Amino acid sequence: MIGKLTGIVGPMFSGKSTKLIEIYDNKIDKENCLIFKPEIDIRYGIDKICTHDNIHRGALPIESSQSLKLIDYTIIKNVFIDEVHFFDSNIVFVIDDLIQLGINVYFAGINIDVHGHPMGFKGYNSQGFHMGELLIKCDQIYLLTALCESCGKTATRTVRIDNSGSFVGGKEKYQPRCREHL
Numbered sequence: 001m002i003g004k005l006t007g008i009v010g011p012m013f014s015g016k017s018t019k020l021i022e023i024y025d026n027k028i029d030k031e032n033c034l035i036f037k038p039e040i041d042i043r044y045g046i047d048k049i050c051t052h053d054n055i056h057r058g059a060l061p062i063e064s065s066q067s068l069k070l071i072d073y074t075i076i077k078n079v080f081i082d083e084v085h086f087f088d089s090n091i092v093f094v095i096d097d098l099i100q101l102g103i104n105v106y107f108a109g110i111n112i113d114v115h116g117h118p119m120g121f122k123g124y125n126s127q128g129f130h131m132g133e134l135l136i137k138c139d140q141i142y143l144l145t146a147l148c149e150s151c152g153k154t155a156t157r158t159v160r161i162d163n164s165g166s167f168v169g170g171k172e173k174y175q176p177r178c179r180e181h182l
Protein backbone atom coordinates (compact mmCIF):
# COMPACT_ATOMS: atom_id res chain seq x y z
CA MET A 1 0.00 0.00 0.00
CA ILE A 2 1.15 3.51 -0.74
CA GLY A 3 0.85 6.34 1.76
CA LYS A 4 -0.75 9.74 1.31
CA LEU A 5 0.73 13.20 1.58
CA THR A 6 -1.09 15.96 3.44
CA GLY A 7 0.19 19.53 3.58
CA ILE A 8 -0.70 22.22 6.09
CA VAL A 9 0.55 25.61 4.91
CA GLY A 10 0.00 29.28 5.55
CA PRO A 11 1.71 32.32 7.10
CA MET A 12 3.06 32.42 10.62
CA PHE A 13 0.41 32.40 13.36
CA SER A 14 -2.14 30.68 11.11
CA GLY A 15 -2.45 27.60 13.34
CA LYS A 16 -0.40 25.14 11.30
CA SER A 17 1.04 23.30 14.31
CA THR A 18 -2.41 23.27 15.91
CA LYS A 19 -3.82 21.56 12.80
CA LEU A 20 -0.91 19.09 12.75
CA ILE A 21 -1.52 18.21 16.41
CA GLU A 22 -5.26 17.92 15.77
CA ILE A 23 -4.67 15.33 13.03
CA TYR A 24 -2.19 13.49 15.28
CA ASP A 25 -4.64 13.52 18.19
CA ASN A 26 -7.30 11.96 15.95
CA LYS A 27 -5.11 8.92 15.27
CA ILE A 28 -6.29 6.17 17.59
CA ASP A 29 -3.05 4.17 17.61
CA LYS A 30 -0.24 6.52 18.63
CA GLU A 31 2.27 3.63 18.58
CA ASN A 32 2.46 3.83 14.80
CA CYS A 33 2.87 7.62 14.74
CA LEU A 34 6.07 9.64 14.79
CA ILE A 35 6.38 13.43 15.08
CA PHE A 36 9.53 15.10 13.76
CA LYS A 37 10.72 18.65 14.09
CA PRO A 38 13.82 20.45 12.81
CA GLU A 39 16.57 20.56 15.44
CA ILE A 40 17.14 24.25 14.65
CA ASP A 41 13.76 25.21 16.09
CA ILE A 42 14.17 25.32 19.86
CA ARG A 43 11.64 28.07 20.53
CA TYR A 44 9.49 25.81 22.69
CA GLY A 45 12.02 23.22 23.80
CA ILE A 46 14.09 20.71 21.93
CA ASP A 47 11.86 17.63 21.99
CA LYS A 48 8.35 18.88 21.42
CA ILE A 49 6.22 20.73 18.93
CA CYS A 50 4.10 23.47 20.33
CA THR A 51 1.31 25.77 19.24
CA HIS A 52 1.25 29.47 20.03
CA ASP A 53 -1.38 28.58 22.63
CA ASN A 54 1.14 26.29 24.34
CA ILE A 55 -0.43 22.98 23.37
CA HIS A 56 2.42 20.57 22.81
CA ARG A 57 3.26 17.00 21.85
CA GLY A 58 6.53 15.09 22.09
CA ALA A 59 8.63 15.19 18.91
CA LEU A 60 11.96 13.86 17.70
CA PRO A 61 14.35 16.69 16.83
CA ILE A 62 15.99 15.97 13.46
CA GLU A 63 19.13 17.62 12.14
CA SER A 64 18.71 16.97 8.41
CA SER A 65 16.71 15.01 5.86
CA GLN A 66 19.51 12.43 5.92
CA SER A 67 18.81 11.75 9.62
CA LEU A 68 15.19 10.97 8.76
CA LYS A 69 16.41 8.05 6.64
CA LEU A 70 18.04 6.42 9.66
CA ILE A 71 14.79 5.96 11.59
CA ASP A 72 13.26 2.48 11.92
CA TYR A 73 9.83 2.73 10.28
CA THR A 74 8.86 -0.95 10.69
CA ILE A 75 5.72 -0.26 12.73
CA ILE A 76 5.16 3.33 11.61
CA LYS A 77 2.09 4.26 9.57
CA ASN A 78 1.90 8.03 10.11
CA VAL A 79 4.71 10.58 10.10
CA PHE A 80 4.18 14.20 11.14
CA ILE A 81 6.76 16.86 10.26
CA ASP A 82 6.48 20.33 11.72
CA GLU A 83 8.22 23.39 10.22
CA VAL A 84 9.22 21.34 7.18
CA HIS A 85 10.70 24.40 5.41
CA PHE A 86 13.57 24.41 7.94
CA PHE A 87 14.87 21.14 6.45
CA ASP A 88 17.18 20.86 3.44
CA SER A 89 15.55 20.27 0.06
CA ASN A 90 16.32 16.53 0.06
CA ILE A 91 13.37 16.27 2.43
CA VAL A 92 11.23 16.17 -0.73
CA PHE A 93 12.83 12.85 -1.78
CA VAL A 94 12.83 11.42 1.74
CA ILE A 95 9.08 12.10 1.97
CA ASP A 96 8.60 10.41 -1.43
CA ASP A 97 10.35 7.32 -0.04
CA LEU A 98 8.18 7.29 3.10
CA ILE A 99 5.03 7.44 0.96
CA GLN A 100 6.32 4.49 -1.08
CA LEU A 101 6.82 2.58 2.18
CA GLY A 102 3.08 2.98 2.79
CA ILE A 103 3.43 5.73 5.37
CA ASN A 104 1.06 8.70 5.47
CA VAL A 105 3.06 11.90 5.77
CA TYR A 106 1.63 15.11 7.21
CA PHE A 107 3.75 18.24 7.07
CA ALA A 108 3.27 21.80 8.29
CA GLY A 109 5.21 24.70 6.86
CA ILE A 110 5.25 28.24 5.57
CA ASN A 111 4.40 28.52 1.88
CA ILE A 112 5.43 32.12 1.12
CA ASP A 113 8.57 33.87 2.40
CA VAL A 114 8.83 37.45 3.66
CA HIS A 115 9.61 38.66 0.12
CA GLY A 116 6.44 37.12 -1.29
CA HIS A 117 8.36 34.31 -3.02
CA PRO A 118 7.83 30.58 -2.60
CA MET A 119 9.33 29.53 0.73
CA GLY A 120 12.66 27.80 0.09
CA PHE A 121 14.07 24.90 2.03
CA LYS A 122 17.26 25.36 4.07
CA GLY A 123 20.14 26.45 1.85
CA TYR A 124 17.69 27.46 -0.89
CA ASN A 125 18.95 29.32 -3.93
CA SER A 126 17.36 30.02 -7.29
CA GLN A 127 18.20 26.48 -8.41
CA GLY A 128 16.93 24.86 -5.22
CA PHE A 129 13.65 23.35 -4.24
CA HIS A 130 10.96 25.32 -2.49
CA MET A 131 7.75 24.36 -0.71
CA GLY A 132 5.92 24.20 -4.03
CA GLU A 133 7.78 20.98 -4.78
CA LEU A 134 6.02 19.35 -1.85
CA LEU A 135 2.67 21.03 -2.39
CA ILE A 136 2.25 19.74 -5.95
CA LYS A 137 2.60 16.19 -4.61
CA CYS A 138 -0.04 16.51 -1.89
CA ASP A 139 -3.23 14.45 -1.84
CA GLN A 140 -4.73 17.06 0.46
CA ILE A 141 -3.74 20.62 1.36
CA TYR A 142 -4.97 22.79 4.22
CA LEU A 143 -4.30 26.42 3.32
CA LEU A 144 -4.59 28.29 6.60
CA THR A 145 -4.78 32.03 7.16
CA ALA A 146 -4.08 34.38 10.04
CA LEU A 147 -5.34 37.87 10.86
CA CYS A 148 -3.44 40.85 9.43
CA GLU A 149 -1.71 42.77 12.25
CA SER A 150 -2.39 45.99 10.39
CA CYS A 151 -6.07 45.78 9.40
CA GLY A 152 -7.45 42.61 10.97
CA LYS A 153 -8.48 41.08 7.66
CA THR A 154 -7.37 37.70 6.34
CA ALA A 155 -3.58 37.36 6.27
CA THR A 156 -1.86 35.02 3.83
CA ARG A 157 1.63 36.52 4.10
CA THR A 158 4.30 36.99 6.77
CA VAL A 159 6.48 40.07 7.25
CA ARG A 160 9.65 40.33 9.30
CA ILE A 161 9.59 43.31 11.63
CA ASP A 162 12.98 42.74 13.29
CA ASN A 163 15.94 41.79 11.10
CA SER A 164 18.42 41.17 13.91
CA GLY A 165 19.83 37.76 14.75
CA SER A 166 18.52 34.36 13.69
CA PHE A 167 15.58 33.96 11.32
CA VAL A 168 13.96 31.58 13.80
CA GLY A 169 11.54 33.60 15.86
CA GLY A 170 8.02 34.42 16.92
CA LYS A 171 5.85 37.49 17.42
CA GLU A 172 8.88 39.64 18.27
CA LYS A 173 10.19 39.09 14.74
CA TYR A 174 7.28 38.29 12.48
CA GLN A 175 3.72 39.42 11.81
CA PRO A 176 0.99 37.97 9.62
CA ARG A 177 -0.24 40.45 7.01
CA CYS A 178 -2.67 40.68 4.14
CA ARG A 179 -1.50 41.49 0.61
CA GLU A 180 -2.25 45.20 1.18
CA HIS A 181 0.03 45.55 4.18
CA LEU A 182 3.30 43.99 3.15
Ligand SMILES: [Zn+2]
Nearest residue numbers: 148151178181
Ligand atom coordinates in the same frame (compact mmCIF):
# COMPACT_ATOMS: atom_id res chain seq x y z
ZN1 LIG B 1 -4.01 44.17 6.18
